[in-house]
Amino acid sequence: MSYNNILSEVTNGIATITINRPKKLNALNKETIQELHQAFDAADKDPNTKLIILTGSGEKAFVAGADISEFADFNVGQGQELAAKGQELLFDFVANLGTPVIAAINGFALGGGLELAMAAHFRIASDNAKMGLPETSLGVIPGYGGTQRLPQLIGKGRAMELVMTAGMINAETALNYGLVNHVTTLDDLMPFAEKLAGKIMRNSSVAIRSAIKAINANYEVGVNGFDVEIKAFGACFGTEDFTEGTTAFLEKRKADFPGK
Ligand code: COA
Numbered sequence: 118m119s120y121n122n123i124l125s126e127v128t129n130g131i132a133t134i135t136i137n138r139p140k141k142l143n144a145l146n147k148e149t150i151q152e153l154h155q156a157f158d159a160a161d162k163d164p165n166t167k168l169i170i171l172t173g174s175g176e177k178a179f180v181a182g183a184d185i186s187e188f189a190d191f192n193v194g195q196g197q198e199l200a201a202k203g204q205e206l207l208f209d210f211v212a213n214l215g216t217p218v219i220a221a222i223n224g225f226a227l228g229g230g231l232e233l234a235m236a237a238h239f240r241i242a243s244d245n246a247k248m249g250l251p252e253t254s255l256g257v258i259p260g261y262g263g264t265q266r267l268p269q270l271i272g273k274g275r276a277m278e279l280v281m282t283a284g285m286i287n288a289e290t291a292l293n294y295g296l297v298n299h300v301t302t303l304d305d306l307m308p309f310a311e312k313l314a315g316k317i318m319r320n321s322s323v324a325i326r327s328a329i330k331a332i333n334a335n336y337e338v339g340v341n342g343f344d345v346e347i348k349a350f351g352a353c354f355g356t357e358d359f360t361e362g363t364t365a366f367l368e369k370r371k372a373d374f375p376g377k
């Protein structure tokens with residue numbers, strides 16, 4: 118499929134989705150959000166894709182936020198719809214995807230950009246990256262899940278400060294806060310992401326899909342994550358991957374998971 122604002126390619130089981138509006142620092146306009154939804158959906162349904170890496174094009178930005186030019190004249194109803202639609206189409210969609218998503222943050226990840234990175238299953242960053250939720254400096258608040266996912270990842274006090282100051286933190290601080298798992302040079306970012314992807318892809322994709330669901334259940338209001346885990350754990354015993362994984366261990370060989 119061809120897109121106007123993103124690039125998507127699959128190599129060796131890894132789908133790399135690149136937001137590609139470098140002149141606008143990869144800001145997320147409506148069309149880009151729609152295209153990202155399609156690309157994530159297609160990658161998740163593609164049997165040849167085992168993992169997704171999300172990054173931005175150019176050396177300056179991952180994503181510098183939602184496209185401010187598109188919503189500057191919105192009213193209350195339109196504002197609410199923008200957040201609701203965006204969360205449903207992209208941010209919650211990515212967070213709940215069964216295929217693992219790694220955000221490779223290659224520069225500014227601001228506003229909707231950081232919210233998108235936080236919707237990914239985990240994040241790595243290059244040492245030039247800068248992250249923040251600057252919405253209060255524009256007279257709004259984060260609307261793509263940022264007020265929920267940032268405190269989940271870095272704690273309430275730090276999230277409060279970052280949102281209230283509309284400030285930015287560098288990659289090193291993001292690493293200290295646990296917002297990103299690893300920091301590399303810009304040149305090493307994608308090779309490092311692919312190396313991590315390789316380690317993940319050796320394991321059962323069926324079990325990983327279940328694990329994502331169980332871990333996410335911890336953050337769902339009214340859902341008992343322990344119960345979700347028990348059911349998901351039990352379901353693994355009926356999979357071909359489980360048979361192969363345990364048999365391979367007992368036969369002292371490497372598992373070759375069918376992904377079923
Ligand atoms: N929405 C729309 N356009 C954006 C954008 C956004 N979130 N972020 C950057 N751009 C555009 C700029 O308007 C500019 O376009 P132009 O060349 O047509 O004027 C282009 O991207 C380059 O950005 P510029 O501001 O000139 O780069 P800079 O290096 O001076 O500053 C930033 C970089 C990231 C600090 C600055 O672009 C910025 O503050 N962006 C907005 C961040 C934000 O508030 N995001 C949250 C939105 S809810």
